[in-house]
Amino acid sequence: MSTSVGWARELRVEVEPRWCFRLPAGGGLDGLMRVRRGVLHRLVHEDDQPVLVRVAQLTSGRVLFGARARDRAGAERAIARMRAALGVDQELRPFHRRFRGDPLIGRALSAYPHLRVRGHPDPFQALAWAICEQLIEYERAAAIQRRLVAALGRRCVHTGLRDAPTAARLAAEAPARLQSYDLSGTRSLALVRVAREVAAGRVNLNDPDHERGWRRLRTLRGVGNWTIQMLALTGQGRLDQLPAGDLAFRKLVGRLTTGDPRARVSEQEVQTFFAPYAPWAGLAGAYALRGHGYGHQPIGYQ
Numbered sequence: 001m002s003t004s005v006g007w008a009r010e011l012r013v014e015v016e017p018r019w020c021f022r023l024p025a026g027g028g029l030d031g032l033m034r035v036r037r038g039v040l041h042r043l044v045h046e047d048d049q050p051v052l053v054r055v056a057q058l059t060s061g062r063v064l065f066g067a068r069a070r071d072r073a074g075a076e077r078a079i080a081r082m083r084a085a086l087g088v089d090q091e092l093r094p095f096h097r098r099f100r101g102d103p104l105i106g107r108a109l110s111a112y113p114h115l116r117v118r119g120h121p122d123p124f125q126a127l128a129w130a131i132c133e134q135l136i137e138y139e140r141a142a143a144i145q146r147r148l149v150a151a152l153g154r155r156c157v158h159t160g161l162r163d164a165p166t167a168a169r170l171a172a173e174a175p176a177r178l179q180s181y182d183l184s185g186t187r188s189l190a191l192v193r194v195a196r197e198v199a200a201g202r203v204n205l206n207d208p209d210h211e212r213g214w215r216r217l218r219t220l221r222g223v224g225n226w227t228i229q230m231l232a233l234t235g236q237g238r239l240d241q242l243p244a245g246d247l248a249f250r251k252l253v254g255r256l257t258t259g260d261p262r263a264r265v266s267e268q269e270v271q272t273f274f275a276p277y278a279p280w281a282g283l284a285g286a287y288a289l290r291g292h293g294y295g296h297q298p299i300g301y302q
Helices: 072-086 093-099 106-111 123-132 138-152 167-171 175-179 185-199 210-218 225-235 247-258 267-277 281-291
Strands: 009-015 033-036 039-046 049-057 063-069 154-156
Touching: 009 072, 039 072, 039 154, 049 072, 049 154, 063 072, 093 106, 093 281, 106 281, 123 138, 123 185, 123 225, 167 185, 175 185, 185 210, 210 225, 225 281, 247 267, 247 281, 267 281
Parallel strands: none
Antiparallel strands: 009 063, 033 039, 039 049, 049 063
């Protein structure tokens, strides 16, 4: 579906990050964010109206957000969402002060003080992408996401940028069509189920009481702890949530606790291992993976 953007309003906001910050050098494998000449571009929607958001980091270290929209309110909301997704306003000084000498993540904190968990500007996108990423390698999941965006997402005819499919659009799709994009049958059904819950308003992912929505989602077949934790961490800014069932964490903790590089521990053992890092377990997990050579899985970094 294509959308035509009437740029009636352009808003610019300059932000002083609350902690060391570095704008992502790349846009991510799902293709939704693009970086052109050092400027990040992202198409989002506010009340079904398209908004083009651009982000640049100035030589002073401050971050400049610009939004083109039909009205000022839509531009303000879109900038707020991108600020949250990029983590510009996260106050991480207490985390770094507390764990800078930690034997597990201390060196990584010194080497990558700017590291963030890369979030999504829409919590439903985080939920949908988590379902796509269940139990498969990240590159294959990203290819599925790109197919979903190309077929069911919204495209700006002026910029060529696309936004992720809405809950309403996915709720109306037959699971068989989603399977045609290489999503498994069980995950196709799960994606349609969660889309229907969100589209019908039975789950409000923007409710400050996140746990209420999580409880409802957990009643749906195909939605487990890992999916909820990825939604929380990458879509709702919950740095206390760790996707402990992820294979990367199970392998990392297994190796660290047993010395056997082939060892894998349980989800509960991972939770126990990272419990001392509360309330930043999710961020500590990102540092642990980066510091011990586990690349970009399961969480994107910037």
